[in-house]
Amino acid sequence: MSFFRSSADFTVRLISLSPINYLKGLFKMYKKLLVSLSLIVTCFIISGCHETTKADQSKDGYSFETLNLEGKKVEQHVKKSPNKVLVIGEKNAERLIYFGLEEKIDKLAYLESVNNKKIKGISVLAKEWPSKEAVVKSKPDLIYGISTAFQKDRLGDFNFWNEQGIAIGTTSNYKNGISPDNYFLEIEELGHIFNMNQKTDRFIKEQKESIKKVTDQKKKVGRESILFVASDGRGNYYYYPDEYSLVDEVVRELDGNYLDLGEEVVNLSYESLIKINPEKIIFTSFMASEGGKDSLKWLEHDSLKNVVAIKNKEILEMNYDDVIRGNENISNVYQEIYDFLKVESKEK
Known part of the structure; x- marks a missing residue:
């Protein structure tokens, strides 16, 4: 002045x-x-x-935070935006593809479905958990995968890979719980890892706006009891507690009547399902064949014919990864569940 x-x-x-x-x-x-x-x-x-x-x-690169197996934040460091990524879990590969990062994917491991066309063309290092030796040999600059992969008796923990000069980014942390809020934190972390925060921030904003449009219609949702049933793809059927999927929070945000069977995984039998007698069932199966309904045969057993949800054919089958991991458009999960629960002529 x-x-x-x-x-x-x-x-x-x-x-x-x-x-x-x-x-x-x-x-x-x-x-x-x-x-x-x-x-x-x-x-x-x-x-x-x-x-x-x-x-x-920056000559020294940059850092970001991710969650370890125990759900604690761990700082990771990269010299530059990763360009040779090993992805663990095909849903994570789909996420990178959605955000325009396909060229950064070097290899993929741990396939979770059959004939997934979205990941066609990506080199597969292993269909299940890869060996440490195979990963070291592939020389990734980042391993981006589900948190359960980073156990000492599986892929190895953070210390092992950081000593190799390889950074880690994780998703689907069951210790902190699978929830819409934690899903958005994963997307935010993705922005930090690949130095594209504006893109991920815009995505989060748009998804939250889309979700609000769905939840604003919750007056049309009925009060029928809803049971979430998950198959492991090996003939076992379970009730998953809250921290294992998105279903509980989505149903509750829509004011649906979600059946809470406790904080532990429950192995469901025909007898237990008859006793619970839900009015609606949301069903999913790990490693389900594309478009296949084989897993639903369990619900077609003659002893279950009088279970209300089965008798009235009130069963919604959803993609396993969408409800457990969260797909690239989580608002679609809200919409699908809302369409299943709504009662057009009923207001609460």
Whole structure:
């Protein structure tokens, strides 16, 4: 401010000088002004560039936080945005593809369905858990996978891989629980890992807006009792507690009548299902064949014909990964469950 005040006084004094001296003084004044403005513009340009590309320009790379198996935050470090990623879990591969990161996927391991066309063309390192030796040999700069992979007797823990100079990013942390809020935290973390926060922030905003449009219609949801049943794909059927899926929170956000059978996984038998006698069933199966209904045969057993949900054919089969991991459009999960629960003519 003092510069402009003194410049104004300087201009007034110049008026009383000779024309030549006046012009010389005026030139000096504007020269100082132009220098000051150029310095200001330069500062803005430098600070702007630093803000948008600071991760790429840093010689030391950048850090991000992820969750370990115990659900605790662990700082990870990368020298640059990862370009050779080993993905554990095909749903995670779908997520990277959705966000335009397909070229960064080097290999994929631990397949969770049959004939998934979305991951066609990606090199498969192992259909199940890969060996440490195979991973080391592939030389990834990041392992992005479900948290249960990082056990000492499976893929190895954080310490092992960090000592190899390989960073880890995790998803589906059962210790903290599978929930819509934690799903969005995973998307936020993805933005940090690949230095694309604006893109992931925009996605989160759009998804939350879409979810609100669905939950705003919850007055149309009936009060029928809803049981969530999950198959492991090996002939066993379970009730999953809250931290194992998105279903409980979605149903509750829609004001549905979710049946809570406790905090432990419950192995369901024909007898137990008859006793529970739900009015609606949301069903999913691990490793289900594409478009197949084989797992539903368990619910077609003759002894279950009088269970209300089965008798009235009130069964919704959902994709396992969508309800356990969360797909690339979590608002679709809300919409699918809402469409199943709504009663058009009923208001609560």
